[in-house]
Amino acid sequence: MDFTYSAEEDRFRQDARTWIRANLPAGWGLTVHESEDERERYMFRLEWEKQLYAGGWAGLAWPREYGGRGATLVEQAILAEELASAGAPEGLNIIGRNLTAPTLIHHGTEAQRLRFLPPILSCEEVWCQGFSEPNAGSDLASVRTTAVRDGDHFVVNGQKTWTSFAHYAQWCFMLVRTDPAAPKHKGISFLLVDMRTPGITVRPLRQISGESEFNETFFDNVRVPVENLVGGLNEGWKIAMTTLAHERGPEDALGRQIRFKRELGVMLDVASSQRRGNRAAVDDSALRQKLATSVIEIELMRLNCLRSFSKMIQGKQLGPESSFQKLYWSHVAQRMYETGMETLGPTAPLAAGDPAVPGAGMFQTSFLQSRAFTIYSGTSEIQRNIIAERVLGLPKSP
Amino acid sequence: MNFDFGPDQYMFQDSVRGFLADRWSTARLRELMTGDGFDSTLWQGLAEIGLPAILVPEVHGGLGLGFVDLALVLEECGRALVPGPLVETMLSADALARFGTPAQQSALLPAIAEGRCRVVPAVTEAEGGCDPELMQTTATKNPGGWTLSGRKILVAYAGLADRLLVSARFGPSGQAGLVLVDPNATGVTRRPHALFDVAARADEVVFDAVQVTAADVLGGEPSTAALHRLLDAGAAASALQMTGIAARMLDLAVEYAGQRVQFGRPIGAFQAIKHRCADMMVLVETSRTAAYYAAWALSSGPDEVAQAVSMAKAYCGDAARNVCNETIQIHGGIGFAWELDLHLYLRRAKSLEYAYGDATAHRERVLTAALLARGKAA
Numbered sequence: 129m130d131f132t133y134s135a136e137e138d139r140f141r142q143d144a145r146t147w148i149r150a151n152l153p154a155g156w157g158l159t160v161h162e163s164e165d166e167r168e169r170y171m172f173r174l175e176w177e178k179q180l181y182a183g184g185w186a187g188l189a190w191p192r193e194y195g196g197r198g199a200t201l202v203e204q205a206i207l208a209e210e211l212a213s214a215g216a217p218e219g220l221n222i223i224g225r226n227l228t229a230p231t232l233i234h235h236g237t238e239a240q241r242l243r244f245l246p247p248i249l250s251c252e253e254v255w256c257q258g259f260s261e262p263n264a265g266s267d268l269a270s271v272r273t274t275a276v277r278d279g280d281h282f283v284v285n286g287q288k289t290w291t292s293f294a295h296y297a298q299w300c301f302m303l304v305r306t307d308p309a310a311p312k313h314k315g316i317s318f319l320l321v322d323m324r325t326p327g328i329t330v331r332p333l334r335q336i337s338g339e340s341e342f343n344e345t346f347f348d349n350v351r352v353p354v355e356n357l358v359g360g361l362n363e364g365w366k367i368a369m370t371t372l373a374h375e376r377g378p379e380d381a382l383g384r385q386i387r388f389k390r391e392l393g394v395m396l397d398v399a400s401s402q403r404r405g406n407r408a409a410v411d412d413s414a415l416r417q418k419l420a421t422s423v424i425e426i427e428l429m430r431l432n433c434l435r436s437f438s439k440m441i442q443g444k445q446l447g448p449e450s451s452f453q454k455l456y457w458s459h460v461a462q463r464m465y466e467t468g469m470e471t472l473g474p475t476a477p478l479a480a481g482d483p484a485v486p487g488a489g490m491f492q493t494s495f496l497q498s499r500a501f502t503i504y505s506g507t508s509e510i511q512r513n514i515i516a517e518r519v520l521g522l523p524k525s526p
Numbered sequence: 527m528n529f530d531f532g533p534d535q536y537m538f539q540d541s542v543r544g545f546l547a548d549r550w551s552t553a554r555l556r557e558l559m560t561g562d563g564f565d566s567t568l569w570q571g572l573a574e575i576g577l578p579a580i581l582v583p584e585v586h587g588g589l590g591l592g593f594v595d596l597a598l599v600l601e602e603c604g605r606a607l608v609p610g611p612l613v614e615t616m617l618s619a620d621a622l623a624r625f626g627t628p629a630q631q632s633a634l635l636p637a638i639a640e641g642r643c644r645v646v647p648a649v650t651e652a653e654g655g656c657d658p659e660l661m662q663t664t665a666t667k668n669p670g671g672w673t674l675s676g677r678k679i680l681v682a683y684a685g686l687a688d689r690l691l692v693s694a695r696f697g698p699s700g701q702a703g704l705v706l707v708d709p710n711a712t713g714v715t716r717r718p719h720a721l722f723d724v725a726a727r728a729d730e731v732v733f734d735a736v737q738v739t740a741a742d743v744l745g746g747e748p749s750t751a752a753l754h755r756l757l758d759a760g761a762a763a764s765a766l767q768m769t770g771i772a773a774r775m776l777d778l779a780v781e782y783a784g785q786r787v788q789f790g791r792p793i794g795a796f797q798a799i800k801h802r803c804a805d806m807m808v809l810v811e812t813s814r815t816a817a818y819y820a821a822w823a824l825s826s827g828p829d830e831v832a833q834a835v836s837m838a839k840a841y842c843g844d845a846a847r848n849v850c851n852e853t854i855q856i857h858g859g860i861g862f863a864w865e866l867d868l869h870l871y872l873r874r875a876k877s878l879e880y881a882y883g884d885a886t887a888h889r890e891r892v893l894t895a896a897l898l899a900r901g902k903a904a
Contacts (some may be wrong), residue, residue, distance in 0.1 A: 129594050129822045130528045137527070202527050396900050410897065420889035423896045424816075424837045431815045434529040442530070456808050509797070515807050516800035520780050523795040 131434075133202070140203050144210040147183055157215040166340060170220050170296055177219040177251045187249040190229065194245035201441050205382055212386030220296055224248040224255035228301055230374045235318075235359045235367045244299075244320070258288040258302030258321070258345065259368065266510050268303070269312045269365060273347060275304035275319060277354070282306075282319060284327075284350040290504070294330045294343040297323050301371070307362050318364035320356040327351075337496040373446040375505040376454035378433035385430045388461055391468070391494060392426055395419065398486045399471045409471055419471070422464040429457045448518035451511040458501035458508065465495040529818070531598060539598035545575050546606040552867040555607055555725045563727035564686055565609065572612060573641025581619045586635035593620070593759065597821035600763050601814075604770025607874055610726060611646045611683040613763050618645035618691045620759050621704065625745045625752035630706065634689065644686055645706070647756055648678040648731055649693040649882075656693070656757055656882055658702040658750070663694040663733065665705060665748070671739035672696065674705060674713075677732045680881075684709055684716050684729035691756070692733065696748035703748025704756065705738050712736070723877040725870065758835045761882035762820040765838035768846035769813040771875045776806045778868065779853040786858075793856070802852050809845035816841045833895055836888035843885045846875040 133141070153160045163169045180186050189204040190196025219225070229248055232241050247253040264271040273286025284304055294300065300321045307315030323330075327350040332340040359367045374380070399410035399419060409415060432453060440446065468491040469476045480489025502508040516522040531539075549571050558565060572578070580596050582588020589595075596616065603613060619638050622631055622645070637643035654660025663676025674694055681690060690707045707714065713736035716729040744752050780803055783794030793799045816838040823834035850872040854861040861868055879885070 129531060129818070131822065131827065133527055205527075393900060396897060400897065400900075416893050417886065417889055420840075420893035420896075423892055424841055424889065427833075427837060428812055428816055428841060431529065431819050432812055434527070435815050435818075438528050438530040441528070452808055452811055455804070456812060509801065512801040512804035513797070515804035516794070520776075520800075520803055520807060522780060522784060522800045522803060523792045525795055525797055525800070526791065 133206070137202060137206060141206045141210060144185070144207050145214070147185065148210055148214045148216060151179055151183065152214060152216060162217060170293075173217045174220040174251060174254065174296070176217045177221055180219075181250050186251075187225070187229070187245075190233075190245070190249070194233075194241055195249045201437065204379070205437060208379070208383040209386055212383045213390070215390065219251075220293060221248060221251050221254045223257050223293060223297075224251075224253065224299070226380060227257060227371050227375055228255045228299075231301070231318075231367060231371045232358065234370050239355070240320070240358065253298045254293060254296050256291050256294040256297035256300045256323070256345075257371075258291055258300045260290045261287060262289055262344075266507050268368070269316065271303045271305055271316060273302070273304050274308070275306050275317060275352070277306075278351075280354050281351045282354060282357070284319070284321065284347045284352055286347050288345045288347070290333075290342045291330070291345045292342045294323070294345045295332055299323060300345070301358070303364050303368055306364075310362060313365045315362055316364035316368070317361055318358040318367040319352055320358060321347075321350065321352050325350050325352070336499060337493055370446075372506060373448070373450045376511070377446045377450040378436040378440070378453055381429065381453050381457050382433045382437070384457065384461075385426065385433060388426050388429070388457075388464060391490065392422055392464060394487055394490065395422075395464075395468050395471055398491075402471065402473065402475075402486060404473060409473060415467075415470060418467040422460075422467050425460040426464060429460055432456060448514050451506070451514040452519070454505065455508055455511040455515065461501055462498045465491065465498040469495050531594075531818075535595055535598055538595070539602060541575060542577070542599050542602045543606075545571065546602065546608065550606055550608065552607065552870060555609065555870065558609060558725050562685065563609065563725065564683065568609075569612070570641060572608070577612060578615055578619065578641050579639035581616055581623055582635045582639040583623055583631075586623075586631060586639060588619075588623075588635065588639040592825035593762070594818075594821045594825040596763075597766055597818050600766035600821075601770040601773070601817070604767030604874075604878075605774045607725070607771070607870060610728075611644050611687065613767065614646040614682045615644050617647055617756060617759050617763060618689075621647075621691060621744060621752055621756045624755060625704075625749050627741070627746045629741065630744065634706075637688075643688045644683070645689045645691055646682050646684065646687045647693075647760065648681040648684070648690045648707075649753070649756065649760070650678060650680045652677070652679050655880075655884075655887070656760075657887070658693070658753060658757075661693060661695055661702060663692065664700075665694040665696045665703075665738070665743075667697050668737075670737060671741075672705065672737075672743065674707065674733045674736040674738055677730065679730050680719065680728045681716075681731045682726070682728050684731050685718070685727070690714075690731065691744065693753050693756075694748075696743075701748045702750045702753050704744040704752050705748075706742045706744060707733070707736060707738060711738075721877070723873040726874070726877070757882055758831055759824055761835050761839040761888070762817065762824055764878040764881045765813070765817040765820055765835075765842035768842045768875050768878050769810070769817045771871050771878075772806075772810050772813055772842075772846040772849040775849050775853040775868070775871050776803070776810050779803055779806065779849075779856045782857055799856055802856060806849045806852055809849055813838075813842045813845045833892060836883075836891045839883060840885040840888040840892065843879040843888075847879060850875050 187196040188199040189201050192198045275282040275284045302319050303316050304319050306317040327348040329346040331344050334340050402409040478485040479492050579588040580591045584590035649656045665672040665674045687709050692705050692707050696703050713734045715732045719728050783799050786793050820834040820838035823830040854868050
């Protein structure tokens with residue numbers, strides 16, 4: 129067990145930090161913030177990602193033949209830490225980088241990897257994820273969108289929902305039903321679909337935070353070349369599990385942890401400066417205990433990630449255990465943002481834009497966003513089923 | 527960067543688990559509910575596989591390993607409800623190895639390593655717990671050394687101890703430190719406690735003007751650092767044992783839920799049960815994360831000790847309590863029966879929850895440090 133970094137890794141961190149500082153706009157996070165306008169904000173994120181690519185920081189741990197740098201997982205984690213601590217924008221092609229890429233590295237053909245991985249890194253192609261449907265949420269295996277073979281094409285018909293970034297994406301990976309007669313898990317295939325194909329309609333949905341990151345997406349006789357099938361026909365469920373393990377795994381959680389920790393730091397500052405009668409909010413012992421709980425839980429989120437990460441470095445594949453990471457951090461983060469609202473006390477009902485709101489309304493927005501944590505990439509109820517059945521070996525539910 | 531144990535450490539864990547499976551059981555533990563509560567055969571066996579020697583330096587006949595090497599062993603001790611004063615003696619060995627004078631070390635450490643000597647901490651008081659700020663036991667300077675007066679509670683197996691490692695405030699400055707006391711010295715009286723952890727033994731020990739010399743003071747001079755080290759090591763050892771208990775209880779819950787049939791199916795097929803088990807798995811795994819990190823800090827991360835230990839003690843205490851409670855709930859009526867072992871785990875975990883500072887105290891310590899770090903001390 130060793131929590132120190134090698135001299136090389138320290139040098140890498142210093143290089144990353146220097147580059148990030150030099151390339152973020154001057155005054156970033158202090159006087160310069162992301163745009164309030166959603167489209168502008170997303171385009172800025174895309175530009176930032178392209179800048180990262182040009183600087184050689186994209187796809188660090190990917191194999192060189194697909195445009196990566198062949199760096200270590202530790203270096204990749206260091207970069208994620210440095211980006212998050214600098215408050216750098218998240219990027220728009222998160223799904224392409226974190227989900228499409230590992231899925232293709234595990235299950236794609238060499239031709240698919242060579243075709244799709246480099247433009248993910250360069251961000252010429254942004255990806256979205258077509259899993260959920262109006263009637264296939266937690267019961268994901270009951271997807272109804274169909275793909276019927278017609279010559280050297282599949283013809284896709286149906287509707288996907290909660291499709292994050294679909295309105296900015298050039299490509300979508302999706303689960304489609306290719307054998308309606310088979311048991312539901314055995315009739316699903318994994319397809320890569322060009323979003324510019326005729327027959328696709330994208331309609332943005334507004335979220336409870338007021339943002340419109342996700343969409344409903346309609347497919348009307350969309351023709352997809354057969355070479356865009358990943359893995360075998362009707363083997364899509366197994367592939368989806370790889371995708372989901374990455375969506376729920378420690379790589380994703382490490383970057384989030386630093387963002388949570390930064391907001392928790394602001395929360396501590398606000399607790400110290402907010403007055404409650406004749407004392408500071410932070411002098412209230414009940415609030416102190418809650419803030420301490422979050423300090424501990426958020427730090428343990430990082431350490432939980434590092435424990436899984438160490439297994440990955442030893443070559444262990446991500447499996448159903450990654451549900452544990454997601455189940456842990458999603459609830460921990462929700463608890464933290466509830467404590468954030470409690471820290472604001474009487475001013476909690478104010479919102480961004482009001483001059484009297486502490487933290488520029490960040491806590492209110494984050495609190496609302498946090499409600500999604502226990503829903504997306506598999507609800508907590510689904511994570512618990514996975515842990516109980518596939519990790520603990522309990523019998524399947526009726 | 528590597529947050530995992532090495533092959534040697536896993537091998538040591540396996541050998542301890544194997545030994546305990548062969549030579550120890552909860553049935554045997556129940557026999558210790560009467561009598562002096564001590565199993566000398568088990569003690570001897572644990573000494574033979576080297577447990578009390580782990581933290582003893584090689585020069586004193588020990589294995590010369592660190593706290594991180596002890597982590598998985600302590601988890602196993604919790605898991606199997608290994609009785610005292612083994613862990614207590616290991617904690618004393620750690621304090622002696624780090625802060626003892628050469629004379630104290632050569633007098634006690636080789637004997638500890640061989641299992642011939644038991645040294646138990648006496649650091650808890652009824653009013654202030656083990657908070658050094660609230661400690662009332664005093665050592666007053668006199669021409670021959672020090673006069674020790676005070677009252678400690680929950681001194682594990684004091685009747686079987688060769689030495690007590692007693693915390694006190696020394697002299698007019700009230701500097702905190704530790705002193706080695708012979709439990710049979712004049713002025714020392716013991717009263718066995720009635721304990722919540724029914725198979726354990728501990729005493730209230732009163733020190734009434736007990737004469738000690740400078741040679742008895744750990745390190746020769748009162749050392750606040752030595753006391754803090756002992757308290758941190760004790761908190762981490764408690765966290766590791768609670769982690770082992772929680773892991774064992776989760777196993778018992780999963781096993782029972784898989785075989786107990788109601789409404790025509792194993793109750794583990796019902797989400798009301800399986801979701802509890804999944805939440806318990808999160809608690810157990812995160813307890814491991816917290817407790818292992820604390821063990822690492824005590825070995826190699828001096829700057830991280832305070833935060834790592836307090837995180838672990840707070841988190842593992844809450845987690846173990848929750849997991850024990852849930853396991854009893856999942857067992858239903860039989861879970862409330864004396865004949866089942868569940869309450870033995872609950873009683874041990876619940877006792878450890880209050881040892882070396884409870885979760886509330888450790889959370890307070892974490893927050894104070896976090897606020898200081900942001901340059902805004904409360």
